[in-house]
Amino acid sequence: MSNIVYIRMKKMIKVKELKHIKLAHIAYISTVAENSGTLYETPIYRITKKDNNLVVIDSFTVIRHLNTIYNGLEFQLVGPDHTLVEVNNKSKQPSILIASFVWILLFIGTAMTIMNFHYDVSMQEVHQKLHYLFTGEQTPYPLWIQIPYSFGLGAGMLLFFNHWFKKRFNEEPSPLEVEIFNYQQNIDQYTGHYENELNDKDIYY
Structure with missing residues (x-):
């Protein structure tokens, strides 16, 4: 029972530069396993210039990657099935x-x-x-x-x-904020559905 790791993917994160995405960046973790500290620092994805400004990290691919590293742990997914990473490489001042x-x-x-x-x-x-x-x-x-x-x-x-x-x-919340929230939810769902998922070569092994 102590070897079970519960993972809940974050719906969306924003990064301002090209960086290495760790598990702690894209997911919440709950476990009593002894090596839980190293789980947070596990490298998952490396953002490159070819990713443009949106990256979809699929939970199934993440769990498959974690299983190759931590043989003695059982990973169970709770909640969203992917994380949308928005990359903002350029910060423009409003005109x-x-x-x-x-x-x-x-x-x-x-x-x-x-x-x-x-x-x-x-x-x-x-x-x-x-x-x-x-x-x-x-x-x-x-x-x-x-x-x-x-x-x-x-x-x-x-x-x-x-x-x-x-x-x-x-x-x-105002009606305008509710409409903006619903619009953003629809955009995230559309992007998560149609964006290309991670390939095996994109994951750290």
């Missing part, structure tokens, strides 16, 4: 010009979307009717309704996205 252009483009697009939506639902007429119901007077510009409504619209967007620059209002 202020590009960021400003994207910000202006998004600002104009969002403003046009909000104005077109209010025009489609006749929001101005709604405000005029509300003003008439409360005051009994007709006016084309009920500013006492429109101005608080505009501020409330902006405050509602901040609460919806749960962010003010880097500050979060609470620990609950």
Whole structure:
């Protein structure tokens, strides 16, 4: 029983340079075996320039490699069946010009979307009717309704996205963060399914 080693592969790791991937980098290990310390330092994969920026390390290949080194241990896999390694060889500074252009483009697009939506639902007429119901007077510009409504619209967007620059209002993820997480999950699953798995020559023996 003491010779069983439980391995749970990490879903994804990021490295900033070409390096040797050890077992501790890509997996969690649980065992009471005496040589558990050397397991963490076991070399698994060497990242080279031909790997580009994505490497898929399959758990079956890892266990097969470990079995050739540690004959007296029994390895059992728990959890994910592969680890996605993202290699970032170049660190680029964000361009202020590009960021400003994207910000202006998004600002104009969002403003046009909000104005077109209010025009489609006749929001101005709604405000005029509300003003008439409360005051009994007709006016084309009920500013006492429109101005608080505009501020409330902006405050509602901040609460919806749960962010003010880097500050979060609470620990609950925003809908945008959930969508980004789901998108990243789909990308990881697609990459893990279609990316070429490790060949025998890529493993240290």
